Amino acid sequence: MPELPEVEAVCRKLRPAEGARVIQMRFTRPSLAKPQRASRIEQKVAGAVIQQIARRGKNILLWLDSGDALHVHLRMTGNLLLVPDVRLRSVGTRAWMELEGGRGIIYEDPRALGKIHLLTRDEVDKKLSAVGIEPLSDTFTLEHLASQAANSRKPAKLFLMDQRHVAGLGNIYAAEALFRARVHPQRPIGELRKPKLTALHTAIRDVLAEAMDSAVAAYAEPDRFNEGESFPCAVYDREGEPCPRCGRKVKRIPQGGRSTYFCGGCQK
DNA sequence: TCGATCCTGTAG
DNA sequence: CTACAGGATCGA
DSSP: OOSHHHHHHHHHHHGGGTTOBEEEEEESSGGGGTTSOHHHHHHHHTTOBEEEEEEETTEEEEEETTSOEEEEEOTTTOEEEEESOGGGOOTTEEEEEEETTSOEEEEEOTTOOOEEEEEOHHHHHHHHHTSOBOTTSTTOOHHHHHHHHTTOOSBHHHHHHOTTTBSSOOHHHHHHHHHHHTOOTTSBGGGOOHHHHHHHHHHHHHHHHHHHHHHHHHHHSSSOOOGGGSOOOSSTTOTTSBOTTTOOBEEEEEETTEEEEEETTTOO
16 A cells, blocks of 8 residues: 555554653564564653654654654555554554553564564664755656756666655555556656656656545544545556556556556557 | 665556 | 565675
């Protein structure tokens, strides 16, 4: 689930926990904390107050009154939820926190590829210094994108998925943005001229903004399945289906060890 | 810069 | 059974 829009939606759902004190924290899958020690994190988080919940790219930060922060990365299948009763946690739970008053923050992750670390301010700063610009902020200008892209031979899709350039795009929205901008995923990003870059800049912002609306709407409902609310993909996971623009068949190619979907007809 | 790796679930 | 998955890191 989690690219920028979904991670943002998760943060919004957690925000009512701001100001709450943590009674206890437990890892039911200690390897999520690696290379840190899960037991040490449990020990240090117990008794702390969650002051602020923030997002940077796909990174989630739970700032504590101790000055440290719990850094959570959902990776492929992670999810965080705030529940009214911490005892209601399910079998997919990999870690959990009991809050004052009985509420709970639950971390679920079927594949258990996610990460939960306890970082100092300095460690957070260092971590985030490697993260690129927020694509939905005012600072993400065409000029900024152009300067990042200049002189790079990296294939456009891999460039978009590289968190050091633009933070928050993943396999789905990178593909969707390229489709809208009519850019071929293997095209070296540095070859794009002003008009194409402009289209790509717009496409990134539009795709993410629309996906954000879907994600927030879907997550707003108290945990029921909202199939209809999800973002309508034009090409992602649509191999063999007709392109909604030109009707040619959507293709799938491997790129960076992942699948890229695109239309060979209109993405050049 | 690329492939292997971390894990488990599900679809074909 | 194999292939693949909305991600990122590490070592060659």
